[in-house]
Amino acid sequence: EKEGYEHFMLKEIHEQPKAIRETLMRRLDDDDQIKLDGISLTLEDLENFNKIYIVACGTAYHAGLVGKYAIEKMARVPVEVDVASEFRYRDPFVDDKTLFIAISQSGETLDTLAALREAKRKGARVLSIVNVVGSSVARESDDVFYTWAGPEIAVASTKAYTTQLVCMYLIALYMGKLKGTISKEYYAEMIAELKAIPEKVEKIIEKAGEVEELAKFLYNRDQVFFIGRGIDSAVAYEGSLKLKEVSYINSFAIAAGELKHGTIALMEPETIVIALASQDRLFDKMYSNIVEVKARLAHVVSIAKEGNTKIEQESTEVIYIPNCADEVTPLLTVIPLQLFAYYVARERDEDIDKPRNLAKSVTVE
């Protein structure tokens, strides 16, 4: 069933254009309006919610971090993102004015399920973003927003993440439009941006060879840092998790502005730093952070939008992603990071689809 691919992880990375298209198009009608089908989220509901909790584990949690940016920006409601194993034990402020969003590929992660039950018990409305139809999380939620990623076999999550992002954007846009916190023009622009993503992902995958070369060069290092600002920091966490989980390299992600509050002490000549610099809005700030680590002679691999060649001055290598709006960059910047994790693990000859000590779904606490 690997259809000629050496590993499920690589196959699933390649399936992303299709999975993203599927998740998006199933929720859009002929006029590009978002259909919620079975889900009822009325204006009255939205006006009743005074906060949203997004709760998940691992990669799904990282999708939630991006969801926070999207919902806060587009629907103007405060969002807190929490790892499920923490949420449950901290007596969170949940009542009938809370929308609780659970994200889970498998729908069987025990911590996520327990957090969901706790939120429900306290009166929250529960919406879940789930890949496996009929799974426990799906069954116990008031409403389910399915990702259409298809079965994900590799332990390292790839296509589930990008389709979870699509759902987050759709929910944020739906809410923003209904509440009137975004304009019609902005809505149309964002839908057009999302529709253009599958082809752009394909373009990045076509250039996988560049990432493979980089991996061949860097695979035997013992630590890697990921930095970014804003939405790029959320993707930095995901890139770091992906790398450590399949290659066993010690990796660390941090919001770039935090570097100088401690972590920069670890920078030495040849330290590997993967710098995400996709946000036009934050580019100058991010550029300064790259200058800071480069001054310590770090080996900087930057990820930036096409045409942004200024970054070459301070980077050892640059991986370009196709141009797109700042809001949707996570759907593109994560692809080279997934490929990097994959190729590094392959160079190291690790058991990519079944990394040691990990299970595809964690059904114990």
Ligand code: M6R
């Ligand atoms: O099935 P879930 O989405 O609830 O799983 C959550 C995490 O266990 C999962 O994302 C894990 O972090 C992956 N191995 C990451 O690649």
